[in-house]
Amino acid sequence: MPTSNDMQKVLDIQDKNIIFEDHCVSYGIHKQKKCKLIDCTLTYIPTECKKCQTPNKAYTIIKNGTQTSRITFPMAGIYPTYLRVKKQRFKCKACEATFTAETPIVKEHCFISNFIKAEILMKSADARSIKSLSEETNVSHATI
Incomplete structure (x- = not known):
């Protein structure tokens, strides 16, 4: 059985807040x-509110459900690979604002991983068409 640490190594993910359960890979x-x-969960205890910067003391920031995001990831094997991240939602009691857990794997409000963006940059140095590059990285040609 692969552990969360093994999946992080295989996918080259350094974020310790991402947790992989057993049997997390499906087709x-x-x-x-x-x-x-690949299913995983992103959760942590925030130190302060993202909006009002109120420190998280005496449970001023509480967990407020989850939001699932599908992140395009580099191909693992012969199939396009997606990370289904169940991101923790938080609510600040001080300002009533809500926000979602963040990870360095992907920018805020984006569904293309930084790994894919780096792969596009590396492969764009070769003389090749945008269409072949978009098919290889599994993103649209407009994104390239």
């Missing part, structure tokens, strides 16, 4: 193609 269909889906 599904996305955009009429068979793909690999």
Whole structure:
């Protein structure tokens, strides 16, 4: 059985707040193609509110459900790979604002991982078409 630490090493993820459960890899269909889906959870205890910067003391910031995001990840094997991240939502009692847990794997409000962006930059140095590059990295040609 792979542990969370093993999956982090295989996927080259350094964020310790991402937790992988046993049997986290499954196969599904996305955009009429068979793909690999890797489920994980992103949670931590925030130190302060993202909006009002109130420190998290005496439970001023509480957990407020989760939000699932599908992040495009570099291909693992022959199938397009997606990370389904169940991100923790938080609510600040001081300002009533809500915010979502963040990770360095992906920028805020983005669904393309930084790994894919780096791969696009490296492969764009070669003489190749945008269409072939977009098919290889599993993002649209407009994104490239």
